[in-house]
Amino acid sequence: MKVALIFYSFSGNTQKVFEYLKEILLSKGCSVEFLQLKPENEPKNFFKQGFSAFTKKKPKLAGEVFYDLKDFDYIILGTPLWAFTLSPALRSYLEKAKNLENKRVSFLFTYGSGAGLNKAIRELKSILEEKSAQVESFASLEGKKVKERSYLEEKLKNFCACSSSG
Numbered sequence: 001m002k003v004a005l006i007f008y009s010f011s012g013n014t015q016k017v018f019e020y021l022k023e024i025l026l027s028k029g030c031s032v033e034f035l036q037l038k039p040e041n042e043p044k045n046f047f048k049q050g051f052s053a054f055t056k057k058k059p060k061l062a063g064e065v066f067y068d069l070k071d072f073d074y075i076i077l078g079t080p081l082w083a084f085t086l087s088p089a090l091r092s093y094l095e096k097a098k099n100l101e102n103k104r105v106s107f108l109f110t111y112g113s114g115a116g117l118n119k120a121i122r123e124l125k126s127i128l129e130e131k132s133a134q135v136e137s138f139a140s141l142e143g144k145k146v147k148e149r150s151y152l153e154e155k156l157k158n159f160c161a162c163s164s165s166g
């Protein structure tokens with residue numbers, strides 16, 4: 001199975017989760033493409049970050065970014081919850097992503113207090129459904145707990161085809 005792991009992470013929490021997923025997938029013999037999104041002009045200030053998320057900005061992404069998902073069997077997307085919504089980097093990516101039709105997709109958020117989480121989940125699900133993706137599952141993880149392996153195992157055990165329960 002060929003899996004795309006595509007995510008944005010500013011302070012490292014979402015990245016930690018994706019490194020865990022990568023490790024699990026590789027141990028199951030999957031082939032993995034790991035794509036960490038980064039805006040060219042990434043705001044470092046909390047208020048600018050929050051504003052750009054809240055106003056649904058779509059910044060230009062830096063580096064080599066693959067947008068054509070034709071060759072993947074399964075796609076996992078991840079983002080921190082920012083201002084009750086997804087990060088601008090993931091929003092930009094999804095605007096340009098191609099061949100998501102009928103693709104199996106799972107997504108996850110990492111969050112702080114959890115304020116706005118349900119709204120953000122609904123929003124990302126609807127963006128994916130507009131692209132005719134087949135949303136398989138979603139998860140949400142508390143950012144400050146993602147360093148605990150047992151927390152990752154517990155939260156992701158039924159998350160995707162790569163989880164321990166299959």
Ligand SMILES: Cc1cc2nc3c(=O)[nH]c(=O)nc-3n(C[C@H](O)[C@H](O)[C@H](O)COP(=O)(O)O)c2cc1C
Pocket residue numbers: 008009010011012013014015046047049050079080081082083084085110111112113114115116117142143144
């Ligand atoms: C600009 C900004 C806005 C945030 N907005 C929210 C929010 O609306 N709700 C929430 O629960 N957490 C919010 N958080 C907390 C992050 O979602 C959380 O710390 C996340 O795990 C960070 O992921 P990262 O380390 O991968 O960047 C916000 C953090 C930042 C920097």
